[in-house]
Amino acid sequence: MASANYGPSEDQFLCSICLDVFTDPVSTPCGHNFCINCINEHWNTSDQNLCPTCNKDFITRPDLRVNTFISEMVVQFRQSAQQKASSSSSSEQQESKPGEVPCDVCTGTKVKALKSCLVCLASYCETHLEPHLTMSGLKRHQLMDPVENLEGRMCTKHDKPLELFCKSDQTCVCMLCTVLDHKMHDVVPLKEEYEEKKVELKKNEAEIQQMIQKRRVKIQEIKHSVDLSEEDAGREKAEGVQVFTDLMESVERGLKEFLKTIEEKQETTKKQAEAFIRELEEEISELMKRSAEVEQLSLSEDHLHLLQSSNIHQPPPTKDWTEISVCPSYEGTVVRAVSQLEETLSKKMKKWFAEMKMVQMKMVQKFAVDLTLDPETAHPELILSDDGKQVKHGDVKKKKLPNNPERFSYWFCVLTKQSFSSGRFYFEVQVEGKTEWYLGVNRESVNRKKIISLSPQNGYWIIWLINGNEYKALDDPPVVLSVTSGPQKVGVFVDYEEGVVSFYDVEAAALIYSFTGCSFTEKLFPFFNPGVYYDGRNSAPLIISPVGVN
Structure with a gap:
């Protein structure tokens, strides 16, 4: 024993x-x-x-x-x-650690509890749990895995363990509650509700993790946008510095040439003046010599000598200085210098603008997307190519096409299968040979069954060509566009976050029009309307072209 x-x-x-x-x-x-x-x-x-x-x-x-x-x-x-202490070092794992439930009976060092009793409302380690395992009176007590705050697991009204869950009142109850206060309610065991809640929690956890992942992806997108912005800013700074440096160098060269012209003219005037002065001084010297001779002769009393020296009476031959002057003209020098500078800068600016337009085109072309027309959205009179890259008006309404919600019933238009709800995208459309077309983007929720104006207020950002040479942006209000030469290919660029829709003449690398300050809150779809057939005068199709291929 x-x-x-x-x-x-x-x-x-x-x-x-x-x-x-x-x-x-x-x-x-x-x-x-x-x-x-x-x-x-x-x-x-x-x-x-x-x-x-x-x-x-x-x-x-x-x-x-x-x-x-x-x-x-x-x-x-x-x-x-x-x-x-030394003998218990091998069993340190039993001692209560932070976060573990300690035994309520142990004095001194608290040992980790093995079970909690819902009757005694106490937790016991392996040693102090022994009476609940051996004594007949204690064996009937309800044991559970160790938990803190056992009082919170008892019904405050009936002092019984909370073993059931009332679905009707969404609360934990004891056995007496189901008989007295929750009679006829939908009551299930705690374990059953626990399993349901665990499934629900797992689903919620998966949704939360998905939300977290989306936000992490969005963070990476934003960081990538910042990196792209820094690259764009650096590139723009470098180009701007180069352009303005070239401009300043041209101005400095013009200033140097202007100053050089003035100085050369001044130097020429100075030399001319010095030559005139030398010549005048020489004449003065000759005249003074003649004056002395005349004065000497006038004092002579020799009649014969005076008369024989009659040639001395006259002044020596000299230049007529009446019309001679030193008066340089600087008038118009500044005007001519500035005019020449203006001509130089104008040539440079034209060259730079052409280069900048090409750079701008290349910038937006980086966001090119591959599009395919969606036949489910096409008006019944439109004809789409098998590859979904071309559309034209067939002048004959197709029959037996389902009037699905996506299909346009009034405007002769078609959307793409692709949509965009963030970022930037760009596409190009060949419009060569057409006398009428409509191009742009629209939001997903536009009314496709009624006659409404194609304006931003109604969810459309469109430009059109009618009558072969009339271009207009369907803004609020519409804007007549000044297009010098009809574009053969139109580029469409959208910046979702910035709220910008821009249209370009691809071959001229020229901006046609931009909708700015737009507020996009839903999906955007590229919009194509090839215009009416007009007895074959507008039979050419709109063609989605590969970007960068002219």
Whole structure:
């Protein structure tokens, strides 16, 4: 027969003041034990010499000495505790850890509970659970996996375990509740409702995970958009710097040439003036010499000599300076320089605009999508090619076509199988040889059965050609377009988030028109209307063309 362990417990060796194992234990005359330092400090801070345990009042403070017997017992207890700690190191997994339910009976170190009793409202470790497994009275108690807050699992009204679930009131109930308060209600066992809720939770979890995944994908899309934006910004900056640098260099060259012209003209004037001055000084010198000769002759009293020197009477031959002047003209120099600069910049600007338009076309063409016309949306009088890339008006209404909700009944139009609800997309349509066509996009919910205007207010973003040369954007209000030469191929670009729909003349790389400030909240479909047949004058089809192929 196994011997029971009746050794002293830890509580017997705890000082009631410091609540720790005794250190130098002493005994008071009333028979209670304390650490010698604890009791002395207690009395030192108190006006009376009272026992902390029984409040026995000692008139004079007792002379306390260390109780050697208890001291030895404490030493043995410490050694035993150390041995138990070392022997239990192999079973540390049973000790209660954060998040685990501890045993309610264990003192000192709390061991992890193995079961909880709904009758006793307590949790037990393997050792303290033994009575519930061996004693006949306790065997009838309801045990369950260890849980905290056992009081919350009891019916507050009948003090019985909450074992059932009332579907009518969506609450947990006990057996008495079903008889008294929830009579005739739809009541099922907790486990049954638990299984249903688990299935529902798994479904919810899957939906939440799907939502999380979609948002993670959206985050990646946004990050990718930011990266693309940075690339576009860098490219635009580089192109802008190159263009403006070239412009500034042209202006600087024009300024240098202008200043050089002025300086050269000034230098020529200066040299001319210096030549005139030298010539005038030479004439002055000759005239002064002649003047001296004349003056000398006038003083002569020799009649013969004076008359024989008659040639000295006249001034020496000189230039007629009356019409000669140094007056350079700078008038018109600045105008001519600026005019020449304007001509230079104009040529450069035309070249740059042509290059920029080509760059812009290439930029939008990066978002090209492959489209196929959807026969389920086509008006009965339209004829589609087998590959779904061409559409024209047949002038004869097809019979026996189902009037499904997607099909247009009034406008001679057709949509594509593809739709778009985010991002950017681009496609090109050959319109060569046609005198009438409508192109653009529309939202999914447009009315396809009634006569309505093809305007943004009604969900359409369209441009058209009628009468062979009249182009118009069906905006609010409509805008007449100035198209110098009819495009042979039209490109359509949509930026869903920015709310922009743009139309391009592909071969000229020129923007025809842009709808801006649009608010898109649902799917967009590319829209094609080849126009009426007009006795063969408009028989050419609209053709979805591969992007980049002219």
